[in-house]
Every structure is written in structure tokens, then in C-alpha cells.
Amino acid sequence: MPQTVAAPSPSATAAAAHPDSAQAQQTMRRLVTGAWLSQAIVVAAELGLADLLANEEWSIDELASACGAQTDALYRVLQALGCVGLFHETEGRNFRNTPLSETLRSDIPGSLRSLVRQMGIDPVWRAWGHMLYSVQTGQSAFHHLTGQTLFGYIGDHPEAAEIVDSAMLNLSEQEAPALVRAYDFSDARLIVDVGGGRGLLLAEILAAAPSARGILQELPHAAESARHLLGARGLAARAEVVTADALETVVPGADLYIMKHIVHDWDDERARRFLSNCAAAMRPDSKLLLAEMILAPPNEPHFSKLLDLHMLVNYPGGRERTLDDFRRLHHSAGLRATRILPTDGLLSLIESVRL
Ligand SMILES: C[S@@+](CC[C@H](N)C(=O)[O-])C[C@H]1O[C@@H](n2cnc3c(N)ncnc32)[C@H](O)[C@@H]1O
Incomplete structure (x- = not known):
């Protein structure tokens, strides 16, 4: 009796042909979904979750009610952030801070909360979504979207100015x-x-x-x-x-x-x-x-090369x-x-x- 063998999927074939490609695909998926993670971190900073968890564990219901979030949606954000070591879930859907989430507390020296919130300022976040415009024209996507420079924008938006000033101070x-x-x-x-x-x-x-x-x-x-x-x-x-x-x-x-x-x-x-x-x-x-x-120099990883993109876009x-x-x-x-x-x-x- 002929044996039936399921045809290998195209990705399995590619992985077998190039042993490194499965790893490369996994890396690519992780890299390209970095923007999702980035926005989840912005949300956590915006809601002040690390401050609420500064001294004790809180249940998801307590957290949601204290920060004005919908319980199930907040749970899903924390579940995703837990994948990268940001907040830790314990028995009974309780959460506590981790060393990584502690960096988002507002009351610690060198707090990163304002820096993260700065990434989430509406036109700054949208400008990253229009990076292709910057690459095709060499012009700031932020200016393209708002008609203003970032300094001009914060001059008209005191709540954004407070975030940017505080990020610079930190x-x-x-x-x-x-x-x-x-x-x-x-x-x-x-x-x-x-x-x-x-x-x-x-x-x-x-x-x-x-x-x-x-x-x-x-x-x-x-x-x-x-x-x-x-x-x-x-x-x-x-x-x-x-x-x-x-x-x-x-x-x-x-x-x-x-x-x-x-x-x-x-x-x-x-x-x-x-x-x-x-x-x-x-x-x-x-x-x-x-x-x-x-x-x-070329090919040497350094944060300056990412910061350079921030400068290009914003x-x-x-x-x-x-x-x-x-x-x-x-x-x-x-x-x-x-x-x-x-x-x-x-x-x-x-x-x-x-x-
Ligand atoms: C990126 S911040 C750096 C602030 C500070 N040097 C620091 O490192 O924390 C740039 C600063 O330059 C100031 N600035 C921009 N244009 C300026 C100008 N034409 N004359 C004087 N200051 C200016 C802004 O007000 C802002 O405070």
C-alpha cells in the first residue's frame, strides 16, 4: 500500500535547504513586530502601571480600575509584555514589577517613563509610520504630517512639552x-x-x-x-x-x-x-x-545609528x-x-x- 506523506510546506522546504533560514525567519518576525511591542510599552508607561506596582502586587481588576483600562484588554497587553520580561504574572492573575518594568517608574533616578511616553506622542508615533516619505524625500515625516517642527509643535501643546522636557531632564x-x-x-x-x-x-x-x-x-x-x-x-x-x-x-x-x-x-x-x-x-x-x-563605523552596531533614524523622521x-x-x-x-x-x-x- 502506498504510503501517503503530507507535502512539506514551502517554508519547511526552505528551512531544510538553508539550515539558517528558519532562524532568520524567526528573527525577522521578532524584528518586524517590534513596533507592536513598542506601542504596548508606550501604553504601559502612559497608564503608569510600573508606578502602581511600585511596592506590591496588584490583581488585573485592581490595575484596570486604577488606571481606567478595560480589564481583558489590559490583561492581553500585560500577557504580551511578559514575553519580554516586562511585568511578571503570579497566581490569580496578579502582577508585579520586574527589573525591566521598574525602569518605567516615574520616581526613580534615570526613569525612562517620559522617554517612552515621548515615543507615543501622537504625531511622533504617526511620523514613524510615514518613514517611507522621509526616505523618498529626505524630509522630516513629522513636519510633513503636522506642518511644524517638533519644537514648534510642543510650543502649541503644553502636555507634549511637559513629556519632552521631562524626557530630556531624565x-x-x-x-x-x-x-x-x-x-x-x-x-x-x-x-x-x-x-x-x-x-x-x-x-x-x-x-x-x-x-x-x-x-x-x-x-x-x-x-x-x-x-x-x-x-x-x-x-x-x-x-x-x-x-x-x-x-x-x-x-x-x-x-x-x-x-x-x-x-x-x-x-x-x-x-x-x-x-x-x-x-x-x-x-x-x-x-x-x-x-x-x-x-x-559601517557595520558596527551602535545606538547612534537608530537615533539617526529618529532625527531623519522627526x-x-x-x-x-x-x-x-x-x-x-x-x-x-x-x-x-x-x-x-x-x-x-x-x-x-x-x-x-x-x-
Ligand atoms: C535637545 S534639547 C537639549 C537640551 C540640553 N542641552 C540637554 O542636553 O538636555 C535642545 C535645546 O536647544 C534649545 N534651542 C533650540 N534652538 C535654539 C536656539 N536657536 N537658541 C538657543 N537654544 C535653542 C531648545 O530650547 C532645547 O532646550
């Missing part, structure tokens, strides 16, 4: 100590932080350089919260906040200028304007420090740069890069002087 809470460990600020008497945000980096630098004074130059929207933070750190007498557009002018005469996460927001032409306005403000013995990520002209790009940019702005200092975080420091 990032600075991690980065500023690493920068202060990597550079000796003690020689400078006057330090200007151009586009200094809420002032956390300047506060850390002034704490490490007790004889220095600081000026934070910002746009009007950020000035008040910077004054508040510097005052709360007891630095009101040593630190001043100046509102001035650094694309027009930079406060003159400091020993040291610093710009963190500024140049990567802009195309080469405007990045050059920030740098040449610093050069014009500097004395021959002044120094400028850029704190930026440096794009790793910022008009924003981009990450290689060391050679930075050297060229400095030179075109009348500056010479003198030292490149790694930090124990993802940022490097590029020190320069006037040509």
Missing part, C-alpha cells in the same frame, strides 16, 4: 554625571551652556567647579524652568539664565562653551551657524565642548555625524577640534578652539 540626569567625570571643568571661570535646557548639566558642572560662574543661554520657553532648577540647587548667585537665539548670537567672553544635544538637531548649514556664533563669541584661549553621539535636517563629519563642520565654522573624549555613557566630548 536623559540629562544620566548623561551629566558622565560628562563631569570625563572632563576637568575646574579651570574655567565663566561657562556658557548654549541651549542648556532645564539647566541640569550646568548645575552639575558648577557643583564640580566651585569657583566657576555659569550662564545658560536658551529660548524663552525653557528659561523659567532653568531658573527654577538652578535656584533650587542653590546656584542663583552663580548662574544666570539669558534668553537669546543662538542662531543669531551667543553670549561673548566665556572661558568654556558647551552644547549638548544641539548640533544633531540641525542640518549642516544651521549646525555651522551654532558653531560659528560660538566661535565669534570665543576669545583665542576659550574652548568649546560639544557633547554628542559619534556615528560608529527633525528637519537633524542627523547624527561621524568624527570626520564633526571635524569638517568645525573647520567650516572657524574651529579646530583638539580632543575627542569618550565618556562612560553614549556621548563623546569634542573639544575645539578657534582656528
